Amino acid sequence: MNIYCINHKFLYETEKLLFLFLPFEKNTCLDTFCGDDGDYFLTAISRSGEQVLFKIEFSYNGQVRSGEKSLPTSQCTDEEYELLSLSYPILKESCGFAPEWGMLTGVRPSKLMLNRIDELGEDGARDYFTNRFFATPEKTELAFSVAKTELRIIKESPENSFSLYVSIPFCPTRCSYCSFVSHAIGTESAKKLVPQYVDKLCEELEFTSHRVREAGLRLTTVYWGGGTPTTLSAEQLDRVMTVIEDSFDMSDCFEYTVEAGRPDTITKEKLLVLKKHGVNRISINPQTFSDGVLREIGRCHTAELTVEKYRDAREVGFDSINMDLIAGLPTDTFDSFKNSVDKAIELGAENVTVHTLALKKSSTIVTENERDSVNADNIAEMLAYSRQALTSNGYKPYYMYRQSKALGNFENIGWCKEGKECAYNILMMEEYQHIISVGAGAVTKLLSPGITRIERVFNYKYPFEYISRFHELLEKKERITSFFSEV
Ligand code: SF4
Incomplete structure (x- = not known):
């Protein structure tokens, strides 16, 4: 569809609004309009004397709807809002539905x-x-x-505290919806990188621990994500965890999470290593309990394996297990999604995180044009079912975020049983605590007093770059010390 943005700078916001209604549309953005016989969305702002004029035209499926309004300049304090709120009812009427979050497009x-x-x-x-x-x-x-x-x-989080995030950007294979920088270790080149990566990670942890000690920060939660951290061997996990314990003061650390997301990476030996090092929360992510859908999305494990690894984790003594599910996966149906929710509840996972599929540009679904396999029609029903089933089984929503390009503009919700909230998820997502991050693709977030400013220090994104530019990375990390000496 052609998007015409005439005389204003809200192209990004206009496109995001349109995405709520037409997520599969490929758009071309233009800034002059000389008539158009096809589908188009035109938004324009002009000024006449002391008046600001807003004009919308939306041509869709052979019907053109339009709207106009004008406001005195003195009353027009938010042009973006005026433009989008004029557009919203027109898009709603033309497309025949109202998004449940209305015009809200933000991630938090x-x-x-x-x-x-x-x-x-x-x-x-x-x-x-x-x-x-x-x-x-x-x-x-x-x-x-x-x-x-x-x-x-947030209120319980002590001042001057921080969470440590450890990034392991490797996975057994790449899921078709994945947009992370994660390397499938099935390839020889990626496999070879892992030992060097672990060496550098240990070095970065030691280096970083000195910076946070100098800044007087207290570690309260540790979170290993990626990728799939349990792609590392038991020995590698043991080594990195030992470095963390030896380098950081763990006495205030009350939550230690490891994403053991892919069941095909979990072994009893690794679970025992995690337990030995005080990990008290893990994720085992089915995404779906349908073998057909698992094959479709490129995960080479079965639903049965997820259950087997979950039981292993219980045997080892984990009493806080998260399970991620995704609504809207290619070829999934309402019934099979319902079955996935029911299964996670039946297993008794303390946390169930229900995601909405997001069509990210770098995912295989988008790059290889597999969008036709995605059925976006019953996402609302799927999410409504998960809400009803989880609520009636004693779960409550404790954290939430939205991803751009999520189908139907829906959200991802972390559900938990009483007292089983993951503090890291809340503090990180809502940006209420310093996040000190290590590893490829990791982002350190430093908060000024009163959280009036957030400064980010970006690690190199790809593992090979992280390894080859490690010294430059450490120089960037010096910013932790200078940041805290300035505030
Ligand atoms: S497990 Fe997660 S990080 Fe790994 S490929 Fe799949 S979606 Fe990406």
Whole structure:
């Protein structure tokens, strides 16, 4: 579809709004309009004397709908909002449905809710969601409920504390929806990188521990993500975990998570290593309990293997296990998604994180044009079922975020049993704590007092670059020391 943005700079926001209604549309952006016989979306802002004029035209399926409004310049404090809120009902009418989050496109609805509660009070914050951004009452309550839980965890987080994030950017194979920088270790070149990567990671951990000690920071949570950390061997896991214990003061660390996401990387030996080093929360991610869908998305394990590894983890003594599921996977149906939710509940996972499939540009689904296998029609039903089933089995939503390009503009929700919230997920997602990160692709986030500013230090993205430019990376990491000496 042609998108015409005339005389304004809100192209990105306009495209994001259109995506809520037409996620599979390929768009061409233009800034002049000389008539168009096809489908198009035109937004324009102009000024006449003391008036600002907003104009919309949306041509879709042979019908053209339009809207205009003008405001005195003195009252026009938010042109972006005026333009998008004029567009929203026109897109809604033309496409025949209303997105459940209304016009909200940001990735952190619960953070927005927390900020609005602070500014406007609880009723004002709800009103802001439903009347200004047209979110449904259900989504508004979801954001409200998550925000209240998050607030409790945020308040419990001690000042000057930080979480340590360890990135392991390797996986057994690449999932078709993956947009992370993760290397499939099935290839010889990637496999060869792993030992060198582990060496550098240990060095970076030691180096970083000196910087945080100088800054007087206290470690409260550790999170290993990626990739799939359990792609490392038991010996490699043991070595890196020993370096962490020897380098950092672990006495305030109350949560230690390792994503053992792919069941085909888990062995009893590795689970015992994790247990020995005080890991108290792991993820074993089915994504789906349908073998057909698993094959379709390029994961070479079965649903049965997920159950087997889950039972192994219980035997080893893990009492806080997360399971990730995804709604909208290629070839998945409502019934098979329902079965996946039921199975995770039946197994008794303490956390169930329900994601909505996001069509990221770098994923195989998009690059190899496999979009036809994605059925976006019943995502709302799938998510509604997960909400009802999890709620009635004692789970509550404790953290939430949205990804750009998520089908239907829906969210990812972390559900947990009472007292089983993952503090790291909340503190990291809502940006309430320093995150000190190590490994390829990792991003360190340093917060100024009062969180008025967030500074990011980016590690090199790809493992080969991380290894070959390691000295430059350490120079960048010196910023941790200078940041804290300035604030
Ligand atoms: S397990 Fe996660 S990181 Fe690894 S390929 Fe699949 S989606 Fe990507």
